[in-house]
Amino acid sequence: MSLPPGFLDELRTRTSIAQVVGRKVMWDTRKSNQGKGDMWAPCPFHQEKTASFHVDDKKGYYYCFGCHAKGDAISFVRETENVEFMEAVRILAQEAGMPVPERDPEAQQKADRMSELAQVMEQAVRHFRMALRAGGGREARAYLERRGLSEATLDRFEIGFAPEGWQGLWDHLTGQGVAPGMILDCGLARESQKGGKPYDVFRNRIMFPIRDTRGRCIAFGGRAMDPTDNAKYLNSPETVLFDKSRTLFNLGQAREAAGKGEPLVVAEGYMDVIAMAQAGIGAAVAPLGTAVTDTQLSMLWRVADEPVIALDGDRAGVQAAYRVIDHALPLLEAGKSLRFALMPEGQDPDDLIRTSGVAALRERLAEAVPMVVLLWRRETEGRDFDSPERKAALDKALREVIGRIRDPHIRRHYGQAIKDMRWQLFAPKRASGGGRPGPWRAPDHAPRPGTKSSALAAADAATQERLREAVILAALIRTPEVAAEFDGPLERLECRDAVHARLRDVILRHAEEGPGALVKEAEAALGAEALENLLRLPHVALIPAVRRAGDAELARMTVAEELAKINALKGIAAEISDAVEDMGGVADEALTWRLGQAAEARNRALRSQQEDKTEYDTADNGARVSRDEREAFDALLHKITFSKRKR
Incomplete structure (x- = not known):
């Protein structure tokens, strides 16, 4: 079967011979240099113990210094799979995602x-x-x-x-x-x-x-x-x-230079490439006036695992970088990515060399940032996230972008990197010591003499809040899979206690990694003793959600309830504070109603939804009476009365 001109060249360009050969041999890690595509192994074609079989991944060929076998990826598949030429082409084309063209007699x-x-x-x-x-x-x-x-x-x-x-x-x-x-x-x-x-x-x-x-x-x-x-x-x-979508200017010379260890640089135009080559940066290429295509990315990744995209330092250059990112995201593979080096404002690589010298350009290239950093910059630069709605919009946009990554492992790592940067964006807004002060301050009232001496009842409002925070954090440490459901409330949790603040941040950043990894991160941030002390606090250790690790429903219910209690306490304090300002010494019915509603909301929240599911009626004197108990009492009363009448 005859193949169209250029098909085999493109197949060889898209195929990594090191990957093809790597399925049949064990590389000698001491002799091989994977970064340069210089790989050595015992020959698969004859029996030997030394690594005399050489693969040059950059040039796409193999050679054995023992038996003198040599060839490219197609010949290797033919020899090792015992197949004909066209069958070897079909095998490699399927792996490269290239349809084999129909028979072409011409x-x-x-x-x-x-x-x-x-x-x-x-x-x-x-x-x-x-x-x-x-x-x-x-x-x-x-x-x-x-x-x-x-x-x-x-x-x-x-x-x-x-x-x-x-x-x-x-x-x-x-x-x-x-x-x-x-x-x-x-x-x-x-x-x-x-x-x-x-x-x-x-x-x-x-x-x-x-x-x-x-x-x-x-x-x-x-x-x-x-x-x-x-x-x-x-x-x-x-x-x-x-075909300009399948061509890169200077690729031949750049491939040779990259094989000697130089970083592969992608510039915008011919003059940038030529100026860099003259200055000693030989591994430079340029697309030909179009956005980087799938084929061009494959060609770049055959030469280097992380090509550096060097773009002009203006808005057009940044926008071009964003277009490259959008195109590359679905194609990312383990070890194959891009880095970005932005030139100074108004300059391209050629300008920078002429004005500041090649050392300045090399410095820019050395400081090239990963794709994820530029992706984060695009979604956040020049924008305010001062409301839950704006933060939610950011989260949605980032999820959509990351969702375009096909490889699940890379997608997970991108998600973690984004989560880290998101934490860094919002963390500085928290005051040192665990959180920024809220718009209210709870009144410090001492408990009445007759109040029970439990930790929660005996404490002031600030202490109660700290105790409830401890329960929330302990429950999430024990069952971290529910933490994602509370990301927003956790971020808003003030955590005046510095230990609580650090633990909250660890949970926000690492909960998705699972209980074991989360505990390690928490111990690294707080120390093993501090975490153990938190979990052994009496009012924490007795909580069912802390005792029963992995019970998602129980943990979810506990965290939601404690958050509701904290919010209710804040609500009543805020209402009281507002009421003091509004009433000006005179309390009217509207003000009384507002305070009553706030107090009732607080009481509802403070009644445990897990422990107390009893339905109540209100007696004539205002006391709450269990409906079941009242009905049972009425039934007993009726029975006694009926029995007396029979006598």
Whole structure:
């Protein structure tokens, strides 16, 4: 079966030979360098104990120094799976998510045609290079000198010049015997709409050859010399050679540099890449005027696990970074991500090198931040979260974004990272010592002499609140799976006690990790003794939800009840405080009613919903009487009365 031109190249680009071979061998960890894609193992093709089988993941081939077996991912699958060529292609294509194209009987003709077109492109490269050195290229050479490009750099990137004139390249190529159809198919000229000769696509532009991973020139990029030109940069149109969504400028040279340990940098334009290469940062590439595509991300990740996206330091650059993030999120895999380095305001990498030197750029690249940091910045920068509704909107937006990550493990780690940053965003608002003061202060009344001497009853309002906080935190430590249901109330829990405040923050950040991990985090934050002391407090240890770890329903009910009690105490205090201000020495019926309602709300909350589910009636004297007891008493009274009458 014949395959379309370019299919096998793309398959090899999308396939990691280290992953393919890794299914059949055990890597020698002492000899291998996974970061550079330089892997060694005992050969799977002959019996040996030493690691003489070498895999170069960057270049996509293997070689055994013992038996001299060599090849690429396709040949490895053929040999180890004992399958034919097309079956090996199907296996790898399925893993790479590429449908195998239908039989193409004209594939060889197309391959030959592409080779011929590539030869025409090389003729165009030579023509443009000669034009740069001719008299008509004087201004272009002066511009390149002002940009600081050396002769060595011009030669390395084969930079040329397309002079003014409508048929300069056309006349040159046809004069060399190139068929007109070949020039048109290369995208070097266009048909005239007025019936005249075809005209050159590139005119009065500095020319940058664009090469594929095999080193063939497949397209050009042209930088306009005329500042009034409608298009500052112009790429070749798409042809059978050139698909800009599957191409990265300078990938061949960058792959070699990255194989030597340099970080892979993705810039926005040709000049950024060329300036970085001249400054010694050789592993730099650029997309060709489009947003980064799936294929381009796969190509980047084949070269480096964490390419650095270096973007201009303006709003457009930041927006471009956000678009890259949205595109990359569903494609993330373990060990495959992106980092982002934003340039100073109004500068690109080329500008930064010329104004501050390559050391300044290297510093920016070294400080590149992970994707999750820039994602958080997009959702929070310039916004206030001073209300529950705004916080809820932030949570919803972040859940939707994280939900686009397909890998469940990465999605979980992103969720934890976001939770940590969310905690840091809101934690500074809490006063040192455990929380910011609320808008009210509970009155400090001593208990009456006749009050029972229990811890809760004997304490003032602030002490009661601390005791109830201890119950809440202990219940959540014992059954952390219900903590997510109380994120909002927990954040608003003031926790004047510093130990309680730290424990609350630990629960907010680590509850999802499970009881064991949560206890470890709590012990690390508080110390094992402090946590044990909290759980052994008499009014805590006796709570059923603390004794019965893992009882979600009981823990949920306990936390909800204690939160309600705290809120009720705050409510009555706030009403009293407001009433003192409102009444001005005169209490009217409305004020009395408000205080009565607040007191009743407090009483309802303070009656345990777990322990006391009795229904009550109110007696004539205002006392609460159990309805069941009253009915039983009435029945007994009726029985006694009826018995007396019978006598």
